[in-house]
Amino acid sequence: MIRNGLVMVLVFVWLGPGLSAQSLPTQSENKWEVSPFVGFGGAGDDTFATPVEEGASQNVGLDVDQSFVLGIRITENRGRYLGAEFEYSFTNQPLFFRDLSPTLPSLALDHTVHKLAYSLLVYGRERPARIRPFGSIGFGTSFFHVSNDSQDEALRQGVKLKNRWKLALSYGGGIKFRMAPRWGFRVDFRDQVTGVPDFGFPSQAPLLEGGETGPGFRAEGLLHNWQTTFGFVYHLR
Numbered sequence: 042m043i044r045n046g047l048v049m050v051l052v053f054v055w056l057g058p059g060l061s062a063q064s065l066p067t068q069s070e071n072k073w074e075v076s077p078f079v080g081f082g083g084a085g086d087d088t089f090a091t092p093v094e095e096g097a098s099q100n101v102g103l104d105v106d107q108s109f110v111l112g113i114r115i116t117e118n119r120g121r122y123l124g125a126e127f128e129y130s131f132t133n134q135p136l137f138f139r140d141l142s143p144t145l146p147s148l149a150l151d152h153t154v155h156k157l158a159y160s161l162l163v164y165g166r167e168r169p170a171r172i173r174p175f176g177s178i179g180f181g182t183s184f185f186h187v188s189n190d191s192q193d194e195a196l197r198q199g200v201k202l203k204n205r206w207k208l209a210l211s212y213g214g215g216i217k218f219r220m221a222p223r224w225g226f227r228v229d230f231r232d233q234v235t236g237v238p239d240f241g242f243p244s245q246a247p248l249l250e251g252g253e254t255g256p257g258f259r260a261e262g263l264l265h266n267w268q269t270t271f272g273f274v275y276h277l278r
Contacts, residue, residue, distance in 0.1 A: 072117060072118050072277070073115070073116065073117055073118070073276075073277040074114075074115070074116040074118070074274050074275065074276055074277065075113070075114075075115055075116075075274075075275045075277065076113065076114040076115075076116065076227060076272040076273065076274045076275070077112070077113045077272060077273055078110075078111075078112055078113070078114065078130075078227075078229070078270040078271060078272030078273075079109070079110065079111055079270065079271060079272075080109070080110040080229075080268055080269050080270030080271055081107060081108065081109055081110055081268070081269060082107065082108070082110045082132050082134075082266060082267055082268035082269065082270075083105055083106055083107025083108065083134060083266070083267065084105035084134065084264055084265060084266045084267070085104075085105060085265075086102065086103060086104040086105065087102070087103055087237075087262070088100050088101070088102050088103075089101050089102075089103065089237070089258060089259055089260065089261060089262075090259065091244070091245070091246055091257045091258055091259040092244075092245050092246070092257075092259065093245065093246040093248070093254050093257065094245060094246065094247055094248045095248060097254075099140060099142070099246060099254065099257075100140060101138065101139065101140055101141055101257070101258050101259075102137075102138065102139030102140060103136065103137070103138055103139075103237075103258075104136070104137040104139070105134050105135075105136060105152075105264075105266075106134055106135045106136075106137070107134075108132065108133040108134055108135065109132070109133055110130050110131070110132045110268050110270055111130065111131050111132075112128060112129050112130030112131060112156070112270070113128075113129055113130075114126050114127065114128045114272065115127045116162070118168055121164075121167045121168060122163060122164045122165075122167065123161070123162065123163060123164070124161075124162035124164065124175070125159070125160070125161060125162065126159070126160045126161075126162055126177065126179070127157075127158075127159050128156070128157070128158045128159075128160065128181075128211075129155070129156065129157055130155075130156040130268065130270075131153065131154075131155055131156075132153060132154045132156065132266070132268070133152075133153055134152055134153065134154055134266075135149065135150065135151060135152055136149070136150040136152045136187070136240075137149050137150075138150075138258070141200075141242075141256040141257070141258065142246060142253075142254045142255055142256045142257070143253060143254055144199075144249075144253055144254075144255070144256075145198060145199070145200070145256045148195060148198070148200070148256075149191075150187050150188070150191040150195070150202075151187070151188035151190065151191045152185065152186065152187050152188070152191070153186050153188075154183055154184070154185055154186070154266065155183065155184040155186065156181065156182075156183050156209070156211075156233050156266070157181045157182050157183075158179050158180070158181030158209065158211040158233065159179050159180065159181060160177040160178060160179025160181075160211055161177065161178055161179060162175045162176070162177050163175060163176050163177075170219075171218070171219045172216065172217070172218055172219075173216065173217045173219075174214070174215070174216045175214060175215060175216070175217070176212075176213070176214045177211070177212060177213050177214060177215070177229075177231070178210075178211070178212045179210075179211045179212075180208070180209065180210060180211065181208075181209045181211055181233070182206055182207065182208055182209055183206070183207050183209050183233055183235050183266065184204065184205075184206050185204060185205045185206075185207065185238045185240070186204045187202050187204060187240060199255070199256070200241075200242070200256050201241055202240050202241045202242075203240060203241030204240075205238035205239065205240060205241075207235035207236050207238055207264075208235065208236075209233050209234060209235045210233075210234045210235075211231060211232070211233050211234070212231070212232055212234075213229060213230045213231035213232055213268075214229075214230060215227055215228050215229035215230060216228050217274060219274075222276070223275065223276050224273070224274060224275050224276065225273075225274040225276070226271070226272065226273060226274060227271075227272045227274050228269075228270070228271055228272075229268070229269070229270045229272065230267075230268070230269055231267070231268045231270070232265050232266065232267050232268075233265075233266040233268070234263055234264070234265055234266075235263070235264050235266070236260070236262075236263065236264065237260040237261065237262055237263070237264045238260060238264075239258060239259075239260035240258070240260075242256060242257055242258035242260075243255075243256075243257045243258075244257065244258070244259045244260070245257055245259070
């Protein structure tokens with residue numbers, strides 16, 4: 042899918058200058074843009090050392106699957122090279138835990154991530170340019186939501202899960218292609234960096250009656266939630 046995205050970028054770069062003979066906007070026009078987008082994203086997998094009561098430890102694996110992304114961006118163009126942008130996206134990202142405990146060797150969960158971010162855009166070319174590469178950096182938050190059905194199933198297995206909010210750093214870049222005075226396309230590559238959510242697991246695995254180890258998960262470090270998206274751009278007057 043990444044290779045197909047790069048092919049689309051090259052096609053737009055080659056064809057963009059000749060696609061529209063209409064006059065381009067001035068600096069005072071098209072201050073606002075609205076951009077619905079689709080794409081794909083994920084966070085990969087990692088292993089987390091989780092202590093157990095009485096000094097032992099166990100390695101717990103977490104896989105965050107790649108899946109589709111839907112969202113919208115609202116952009117305010119400010120001056121010749123700067124912009125500011127609000128972004129919301131929804132990502133379906135199933136979770137799979139490995140080795141939570143000897144009594145719970147695996148746990149699959151339906152899970153989604155809601156992303157909010159406000160970013161500064163720095164363009165490589167002025168606003169009237171037909172092709173505008175840019176970089177972005179901003180801050181926001183991510184809401185990690187486990188479906189009600191998955192929470193009920195986990196509870197039947199002795200695990201009470203919780204949804205989590207996490208503060209985030211968002212950064213990346215992209216290219217905008219103006220196809221006409223009022224509309225265009227864009228390709229974006231973004232990383233939303235948060236702490237790893239614990240989903241309500243205890244950070245230390247408890248010892249149960251009979252000497253067995255219960256489920257635990259120490260969420261440490263950073264979670265990189267990568268997204269590649271393709272969007273339609275509508276320029277407001």
